[in-house]
Amino acid sequence: MSLSYGILGFLNYSPMTGYELAKVFKDSINFFWHAQNSHIYLELKKLEKNGLIQGETVIQIGKPNKKVFSITDKGKKVFIEWIINNSKDETAETKSAFLIKVFFSGNVSPKQSIKMLKKYKQDLLNYAKGMETIPNNIDMYSHALDSYQTLYWQFTVDYGNALIKTNIDWAERCIKKLEELL
Amino acid sequence: MSLSYGILGFLNYSPMTGYELAKVFKDSINFFWHAQNSHIYLELKKLEKNGLIQGETVIQIGKPNKKVFSITDKGKKVFIEWIINNSKDETAETKSAFLIKVFFSGNVSPKQSIKMLKKYKQDLLNYAKGMETIPNNIDMYSHALDSYQTLYWQFTVDYGNALIKTNIDWAERCIKKLEELL
DNA sequence: AGGCTCATGTAACCGGTTACATGATTAT
DNA sequence: ATAATCATGTAACCGGTTACATGAGCCT
Numbered sequence: 001m002s003l004s005y006g007i008l009g010f011l012n013y014s015p016m017t018g019y020e021l022a023k024v025f026k027d028s029i030n031f032f033w034h035a036q037n038s039h040i041y042l043e044l045k046k047l048e049k050n051g052l053i054q055g056e057t058v059i060q061i062g063k064p065n066k067k068v069f070s071i072t073d074k075g076k077k078v079f080i081e082w083i084i085n086n087s088k089d090e091t092a093e094t095k096s097a098f099l100i101k102v103f104f105s106g107n108v109s110p111k112q113s114i115k116m117l118k119k120y121k122q123d124l125l126n127y128a129k130g131m132e133t134i135p136n137n138i139d140m141y142s143h144a145l146d147s148y149q150t151l152y153w154q155f156t157v158d159y160g161n162a163l164i165k166t167n168i169d170w171a172e173r174c175i176k177k178l179e180e181l182l
Numbered sequence: 183m184s185l186s187y188g189i190l191g192f193l194n195y196s197p198m199t200g201y202e203l204a205k206v207f208k209d210s211i212n213f214f215w216h217a218q219n220s221h222i223y224l225e226l227k228k229l230e231k232n233g234l235i236q237g238e239t240v241i242q243i244g245k246p247n248k249k250v251f252s253i254t255d256k257g258k259k260v261f262i263e264w265i266i267n268n269s270k271d272e273t274a275e276t277k278s279a280f281l282i283k284v285f286f287s288g289n290v291s292p293k294q295s296i297k298m299l300k301k302y303k304q305d306l307l308n309y310a311k312g313m314e315t316i317p318n319n320i321d322m323y324s325h326a327l328d329s330y331q332t333l334y335w336q337f338t339v340d341y342g343n344a345l346i347k348t349n350i351d352w353a354e355r356c357i358k359k360l361e362e363l364l
Numbered sequence: 365a366g367g368c369t370c371a372t373g374t375a376a377c378c379g380g381t382t383a384c385a386t387g388a389t390t391a392t
Numbered sequence: 393a394t395a396a397t398c399a400t401g402t403a404a405c406c407g408g409t410t411a412c413a414t415g416a417g418c419c420t
Binding site: 220 | 407408411415
């Protein structure tokens with residue numbers, strides 16, 4: 001479901017191919033929504049069938065042909081409605097296999113858990129490093145759009161950074177408590 | 183996948199029925215993993231078929247019969263291995279339809295977005311209130327188990343609180359910036 | 365009489381993942 | 393040579409959700 005709205009959102013900025021959508025997903029909302037290219041193509045087909053987007057094949061020389069999709073009026077309407085209707089509890093959606101592991105880590109030694117948490121922390125640090133380029137991506141797109149649009153992009157980057165910091169701080173607190181047991 | 187490990191985790195504490203599992207899920211890890219009762223029963227069947235748990239029907243008087251499941255040695259082994267093997271990047275799993283909405287909220291007015299974010303904040307506050315009882319739940323179970331086990335439960339509660347606080351702070355920052363535009 | 369708790373399940377569906385397949389052009 | 397980029401898809405699978413079905417006993 002969410003993927004289709006993400007696609008509509010990007011097509012609302014400008015027409016794109018499935019291939020370009022896959023890239024733009026990766027460059028932007030990848031942090032909170034990961035999209036497989038196979039899934040994107042599937043969803044494009046569905047959206048076209050429902051009349052929310054329409055595709056046009058473009059013949060290219062020296063490159064494979066491509067299919068450029070544009071959002072329809074119906075698609076725009078559906079998309080805007082989705083944004084406005086703050087539907088049921090998007091808040092309480094946290095899903096984390098990692099936290100299940102933590103919850104049950106009383107079954108392993110403190111040493112083992114410390115190792116796990118340190119790996120978690122390291123992954124987060126690496127992830128944060130990878131995210132440093134996102135503001136650049138925003139700049140890249142931003143001169144094509146007004147600053148009001150990009151303000152929201154900044155909000156999501158801010159969210160990402162805040163979340164990573166919270167996670168790291170938490171991991172450190174846990175590690176510290178576990179080290180006291182050694 | 184994760185649900186089955188959650189089930190193994192609880193059965194590793196003590197044998198339980200599907201019904202009891204549904205309750206204990208709700209009382210504990212509900213914040214980061216929500217389990218439907220239908221799903222639990224399905225998973226129990228699968229786990230039994232794979233020899234990780236085994237069920238025994240208990241005839242009751244005055245109540246419907248029930249099936250109590252216990253973890254097998256094989257199940258214990260699989261469960262512990264799952265905890266220890268810090269598999270591929272559980273870190274970068276954040277999935278949030280809400281953040282997609284935020285990302286694309288340049289399509290609606292600041293007033294509209296403020297409304298959305300205030301609702302988000304309110305949902306979080308309500309959620310936090312609902313979570314206040316969890317430490318009690320932990321106390322309830324804890325005298326049956328050692329404090330080392332419950333330490334990890336505390337970790338997850340700490341995580342939940344930290345996350346909610348981060349989310350609320352972020353929402354407030356966004357709201358403030360949007361209000362400057364009015 | 366009505367609602368809650370105890371108790372277990374089936375069937376249909378759906379969003380998303382993994383693996384696989386193809387093939388030309390361009391840059392190193 | 394070989395790796396990356398451009399470009400689009402199919403098929404099988406799977407974890408999880410929604411809706412539905414059933415029914416006894418207990419409390420108010």
